[in-house]
């Protein structure tokens with residue numbers, strides 16, 4: 676199954692992807708995670724992406740489309756994948772369509788996790804991530820058992836440098852102007868499934884299953 680996860684920054688794409696990976700046994704491909712790994716490893720890609728990410732802007736399409744093209748050609752994507760954070764504008768959505776048509780492997784669904792924008796700032800500024808395994812927490816909504824420590828691997832939790840109030844404002848503007856139109860792109864193709872993301876994490880997961888025609892409760 677080939678799935679795209681849509682939704683504003685902080686809507687819960689990464690959180691839901693953690694569960695979807697286990698349910699569907701498919702690779703989770705997050706362009707944000709790929710860029711953060713590149714920054715951590717000090718690669719040329721990371722160096723180039725960092726300034727855009729710190730400003731809350733989109734990394735240029737040439738770079739982003741290139742890394743996705745490479746990634747979805749890898750053998751573990753043969754049975755499908757869960758794309759998170761890509762496509763983030765209509766040009767990326769069109770590029771993905773061309774890539775998948777070349778592989779004769781069309782998308783099955785675009786799940787749009789819908790959360791009122793006024794709730795997003797609290798979600799993003801309270802987000803904490805494990806520096807070792809990337810598991811996502813929230814200081815109030817999904818806290819770790821032990822403060823500052825990952826439940827999954829014991830790694831230290833950190834706050835992303837782009838999860839500050841100032842950068843979040845830019846990211847939300849970018850979302851509204853450039854990413855929200857992707858919803859209409861997939862609606863026109865009959866692939867869009869809206870999921871209410873403004874409920875408990877477990878309930879969102881059940882709603883995701885329903886949107887995919889599966890019963891997970």
Ligand code: ADP
Pocket residue numbers: 682683684685686687688689690691798799801802803811812813814816817872873874875876879
């Ligand atoms: P995205 O990948 O869409 O940017 P995340 O999955 O990283 O979003 O979630 C953003 C923050 O909101 C995290 O701190 C996460 O723990 C929290 N979160 C995710 N889903 C929910 C939910 N349904 N209710 C409350 N908080 C949530």
Ligand code: AMP
Pocket residue numbers: 684706707708710727728729731732733734735739759760761762763767837846
């Ligand atoms: P995320 O982890 O999805 O919140 O992404 C963090 C940052 O990485 C974004 O604010 C962008 O700067 C960059 N990024 C992630 N995915 C994309 C994409 N598909 N296109 C352009 N930039 C991206």
